[in-house]
Amino acid sequence: MHAVRNVRLCTKDCLCLYVCPTGATDTEDGQIDAEKCISGCRACVDACPSHAISLVPDEYPPQQEKTDAVKKALFALSKSKAEQEKVAAGIADSSDDPIVRQLARAISKSNRVMAEDLLREAGYMLPQSQNVKSFLQSLLDTPQPNDFPIEVVKKLMEKI
Amino acid sequence: MKKYICSICGYVYDEAAGIPEEGISPGTKWEELSDDWVCPMCGAPKTVFEEEESDVNAAPEKEVGADRNTEEVRKLSFAEMGALCSNLSKGCEKQYRAEEADLFNRLSEYFGNKSGITEHKGFEDLSELIQQDLNSGYSTANDSALNNGDRGALRALVWGEKVTKILKTVLMRYEKNQNALLEDTNVHVCEICGFVYIGNEAPEVCPVCKVPNMKILRVQRR
Numbered sequence: 061m062h063a064v065r066n067v068r069l070c071t072k073d074c075l076c077l078y079v080c081p082t083g084a085t086d087t088e089d090g091q092i093d094a095e096k097c098i099s100g101c102r103a104c105v106d107a108c109p110s111h112a113i114s115l116v117p118d119e120y121p122p123q124q125e126k127t128d129a130v131k132k133a134l135f136a137l138s139k140s141k142a143e144q145e146k147v148a149a150g151i152a153d154s155s156d157d158p159i160v161r162q163l164a165r166a167i168s169k170s171n172r173v174m175a176e177d178l179l180r181e182a183g184y185m186l187p188q189s190q191n192v193k194s195f196l197q198s199l200l201d202t203p204q205p206n207d208f209p210i211e212v213v214k215k216l217m218e219k220i
Numbered sequence: 221m222k223k224y225i226c227s228i229c230g231y232v233y234d235e236a237a238g239i240p241e242e243g244i245s246p247g248t249k250w251e252e253l254s255d256d257w258v259c260p261m262c263g264a265p266k267t268v269f270e271e272e273e274s275d276v277n278a279a280p281e282k283e284v285g286a287d288r289n290t291e292e293v294r295k296l297s298f299a300e301m302g303a304l305c306s307n308l309s310k311g312c313e314k315q316y317r318a319e320e321a322d323l324f325n326r327l328s329e330y331f332g333n334k335s336g337i338t339e340h341k342g343f344e345d346l347s348e349l350i351q352q353d354l355n356s357g358y359s360t361a362n363d364s365a366l367n368n369g370d371r372g373a374l375r376a377l378v379w380g381e382k383v384t385k386i387l388k389t390v391l392m393r394y395e396k397n398q399n400a401l402l403e404d405t406n407v408h409v410c411e412i413c414g415f416v417y418i419g420n421e422a423p424e425v426c427p428v429c430k431v432p433n434m435k436i437l438r439v440q441r442r
Contacts, residue, residue, distance in 0.1 A: 124372065
């Protein structure tokens with residue numbers, strides 16, 4: 061469990077700098093230095109008057125099982141939302157009218173958010189979950205077009 | 221004095237309070253609101269409002285069939301893989317894993333490009349797809365989630381169904397008013413649930429998912 065800072069909540073009262081035993085909280089980019097942070101120490105978390113610092117686990121529990129029936133129903137909807145995102149993007153792309161483009165882009169965005177949420181609940185919530193690992197592995201195991209960014213997938217498999 | 225609830229976004233019109241900032245004084249009866257009055261939150265027409273009391277005992281039990289089936293999850297389309305990866309990118313961002321977030325984003329962009337856009341369709345085609353989701357997609361999924369006690373899925377479905385109804389209303393309003401609907405105002409999208417709001421400033425909290433409006437973003441006109 062190492063500490064992370066939400067810079068948007070940080071009010072720069074600097075108490076985290078006073079209490080950190082390793083200097084991990086004092087960095088040029090506002091992020092807490094994970095290398096220096098002592099796992100589970102939480103001195104900065106408790107000292108922060110703005111609740112801008114929290115602990116993020118290094119390991120996560122297995123995710124909730126999803127039934128096939130629920131997955132199937134969610135996938136049917138996410139497919140529809142993904143299609144609507146494309147239709148709206150097509151309307152935005154083909155129109156010269158800035159208002160039509162604005163409305164179509166809003167609808168496209170809205171559908172992307174809904175599709176993401178449905179897929180999250182269909183078993184792809186946690187990036188480190190087994191489902192996501194299997195998904196990435198399947199991308200490596202099946203033939204892909206020449207332009208497929210295979211090095212991106214390999215890097216993700218390593219880091220996640 | 222009665223209260224009336226918008227069945228789409230949950231906005232409550234309270235006769236006792238009125239809406240003074242819109243020139244509707246406290247004590248204005250529901251019947252006294254003009255027929256073309258619309259929900260100030262989502263723009264739905266007056267006809268979709270329900271009186272508060274009449275709503276309490278509603279929600280009839282739905283007939284739920286045995287929908288547990290073992291059919292394999294079918295392969296995802298490029299468009300869905302794009303959304304799957306942008307979702308995972310957001311997940312990494314929340315864990316302050318900037319590098320992984322960027323990698324998932326690159327995958328999402330790749331799948332998005334592969335998927336492309338759907339050409340030669342209009343708002344009326346969108347309305348049709350929206351109606352399909354409302355007619356069958358959500359009821360099937362809601363039954364399934366209820367049946368399996370999956371409250372996480374139900375949460376996504378409750379939000380999504382509300383947003384879908386709001387999109388339907390937005391398109392109906394656009395069909396009626398055309399560009400006048402948006403000419404002198406702004407369009408906002410909630411980046412958590414997809415709620416679309418037409419108005420000068422986004423509401424303080426999202427009426428669908430209740431996130432504060434720092435996460436409801438304005439869509440630029442360009």
